[in-house]
Amino acid sequence: MSGTLGGRTDYTGEGIAEQDAPDAPLPLVRAWLEQASARQQDRGDVPEPSALSVAxxxxxxxxxxxxxxxxxxxxxxxxxxxxxxxxxxxxxGQNDAVAASLTWPSMFRAVRFRGRAALLDRALVTEYFRSRPYGSRISAHASEQSRPVADRDSLERAYAACERRWPDHGSADDVPVPDGWGGYRILADRVEVWAGRRNRLHDRLVWDRVGQGGLDDPDCWRRSRIQP
Ligand SMILES: Cc1cc2nc3c(=O)[nH]c(=O)nc-3n(C[C@H](O)[C@H](O)[C@H](O)COP(=O)(O)O)c2cc1C
Structure with missing residues (x-):
């Protein structure tokens, strides 16, 4: 047995030409995300289009x-x-270096970000937390994420205890934002888009930061093509 996994799908994506690429990466990444979401609505083959792998x-x-x-x-x-x-x-907290990728295999597309992570503004975190379903807000209190737990029952008991402490009155204020719950923004210095094409001769365009502005500021990025 060779140990080789999978088949040999030829990637037949549309690719991406320089003349269609914006000077800053955000418009293209946004358009791809919207297309991925639309495709999930239409064809159902892009589950969780905003799933982001974070390294x-x-x-x-x-x-x-x-x-x-x-x-x-x-x-x-x-x-x-x-x-x-x-x-x-x-x-x-020890090292703010971060990399992340969005991957939409059925569309032969991926996006990569490299940069530094910054804690999200507390007001934004609070606003988002209040928009979550009640059960998710309770679980955020019940779970000390990444810490060991004896068994499933212990988790369920922790959940039930939090439910008793903060009963569901149908309000966004029923459950306070846990101190240890927050978020991170990826302040990217490099963004790459990858578009799978025939014969593995894929398209890769990269934006490297040359100024301090946003992902949508054309003066802050230098675009180049790299080999597949
Ligand atoms: C599709 C998907 C979406 C997820 N979304 C989140 C999320 O938004 N936030 C989160 O903390 N964990 C999320 N998780 C769970 C994480 O993958 C991970 O198990 C968790 O964050 C703990 O990671 P850590 O131990 O490296 O901190 C998600 C998992 C999957 C598969």
Missing amino acids: TVDGDGMPDVRTVLMRFLDGTGPAFLTNTGSAKGLQL
Whole structure:
């Protein structure tokens, strides 16, 4: 047995030509995200289009990676919500280096970000937390993310205790924002878009930061093409 996995799908994406590429990355990333969401509505083959793999580095220089949901995307960068005392939170507290990718295999497309992580503004975190379903808000209190737990029952008991403490009155204020719940913004210095094409001769366009403005500021990015 060779150990080779999977088949040999030829990637037949549309690709991306220089003349269609904006001077700053945000408009293209946004358009791709919108197209991925629309495709999920139409054809159902892009589940969780905003699933973002986020890589961090621990104190020993070991990389780590997990998937979160990208909840914001604007000129400042993509952002996600999480427990700031989790493994990722502790790692980012020691070393703010971060990389992330959005991948839409059925569309032969991916986006990569590299940069530094910054804690999200507390007001934004609070506003977002209040918009979450009651059960999710309770779980944010019940779970010390990434810490060991004896068994499933212990988790359920922690959830039930939080439910008793903060009963559901149908209001956004029923559950306070946990101190250890927050989020991170990825302040990118490099953004890459990848478009899979026939014969593995893919398109890769990269934007490198040359100024301090946002992901949508054409004066702050230098665009180039790299080989597949
Ligand atoms: C599709 C998907 C979406 C997820 N979204 C989030 C999220 O938005 N925030 C989060 O903290 N964890 C999310 N998770 C769970 C994370 O992958 C991970 O298990 C958790 O954040 C703990 O990671 P850590 O121990 O590296 O800190 C998601 C997992 C999947 C598969």
